[in-house]
Amino acid sequence: VILRNVTDPESASLVGERITESVKLPVNLAGRDHYVQASIGIVLFPDDGSSIEELMRRADGAMYRAKDLGRGRAVFYDRALLLNRFETSQSRLYRALRRREFSLFYQPQFSLADGRLVGLEALLRWQTPRDGTRSPGDFIPAAEVSGLIVDIGGWVIEAACAQLAVWREQGIAPARLAINVSVQQLKYADFPRNVRRILEKYGLPPELVEIEITESVFADEVAGAALRQLAELGVRLALDDFGTGYSSLNYLRQYPIHVVKIDRSFLEDIPMNPASATLAETIITMAHALGKEVVAEGVETAEQLEFLRERRCDSAQGFFLAQPMPVAQAGELLQARRTPDPVEALRQAG
Numbered sequence: 001v002i003l004r005n006v007t008d009p010e011s012a013s014l015v016g017e018r019i020t021e022s023v024k025l026p027v028n029l030a031g032r033d034h035y036v037q038a039s040i041g042i043v044l045f046p047d048d049g050s051s052i053e054e055l056m057r058r059a060d061g062a063m064y065r066a067k068d069l070g071r072g073r074a075v076f077y078d079r080a081l082l083l084n085r086f087e088t089s090q091s092r093l094y095r096a097l098r099r100r101e102f103s104l105f106y107q108p109q110f111s112l113a114d115g116r117l118v119g120l121e122a123l124l125r126w127q128t129p130r131d132g133t134r135s136p137g138d139f140i141p142a143a144e145v146s147g148l149i150v151d152i153g154g155w156v157i158e159a160a161c162a163q164l165a166v167w168r169e170q171g172i173a174p175a176r177l178a179i180n181v182s183v184q185q186l187k188y189a190d191f192p193r194n195v196r197r198i199l200e201k202y203g204l205p206p207e208l209v210e211i212e213i214t215e216s217v218f219a220d221e222v223a224g225a226a227l228r229q230l231a232e233l234g235v236r237l238a239l240d241d242f243g244t245g246y247s248s249l250n251y252l253r254q255y256p257i258h259v260v261k262i263d264r265s266f267l268e269d270i271p272m273n274p275a276s277a278t279l280a281e282t283i284i285t286m287a288h289a290l291g292k293e294v295v296a297e298g299v300e301t302a303e304q305l306e307f308l309r310e311r312r313c314d315s316a317q318g319f320f321l322a323q324p325m326p327v328a329q330a331g332e333l334l335q336a337r338r339t340p341d342p343v344e345a346l347r348q349a350g
């Protein structure tokens, strides 16, 4: 939102409040009220920057602070505060990368037709010296603001591919390994070439690797072009958290997406809420009609699993089936898959 002729910051702040208040009003979808909030970062020209890039970056930083302060509010850019916050977290993240405090957990995905393990998703974890293990939701936003996500994400791809190569050598590799990639990484010029280099380094057939992106990439032309190059390389592309972003069906048609991952918010209240059930069912039907595979995430109950199976969803992932696990445990699971009685083998593996 651009306000012209702002004479004092107070008037910008009032507009911010009016926007957050009106966004807070419930939205009725298929008979059920839904609530959303807006977090707003405000910058003033020319005090906070002279170029649009600088202003946008600082507005973005202020928005993250609005989220930190509890969301649903408008916050002014504050140079001293923001520099401090991002510099400390950036240097901590940078140190974490140098000291090898990151690791990958793996969460299995199972075929709904026959229960076979069809893939693993690599999920980043940060083993901090002081605060224990931290989940990516905690630190990836800061890494995105500082740009460090490019380095951290580079480490993730390298580590995941190295692990896949080890499993291949042991003859236990899953049919695919999914890796999450941030839109910032895709925007970085060399991303597709970097992926190709890593695949070659570890001798991996590209179709074993699935790159998970979110709908936000479609808002960026450079990232969109990178998607096409990745698809040309032969890696699979999965659209993560489907249904939470733009969810434009047109994008599904325009881009070479192989897999649609239904966001877990649609499963949360299945089978209690008919609207969510209808939406999940529609996403499955639509994705199939477009020739895409469908993975459901966040399966927490037997009912949800049955629901998905009946609707011919292809595969599922969630706490009900298996938690994200450290590499050794994932290796045991893959090993057990090869033996005649997996349950017995798992028991023996402890």
Ligand code: C2E
Binding pocket: 107, 122, 123, 124, 135, 136, 137, 140, 153, 156, 180, 181, 182, 212, 240, 241, 264, 297, 298, 299, 300, 317, 318, 319, 320, 324
């Ligand atoms: P995501 O890719 O949608 O990953 C699924 C998240 O849901 C994971 O959280 C997983 O632990 C969690 N989850 C799995 N099953 C269930 C379930 O049954 N119930 C519930 N409530 N949650 C479940 P995690 O590992 O904390 O990751 C959060 C997000 O962080 C990921 O969402 C992904 O967007 C991002 N992320 C994770 N690893 C990376 C990475 O290496 N690079 C980038 N750029 N982002 C990553």
Ligand code: MG
Binding pocket: 121, 180, 212, 240
């Ligand atoms: Mg994911």
Ligand code: MG
Binding pocket: 240, 241, 261, 263, 264, 297
């Ligand atoms: Mg997801």
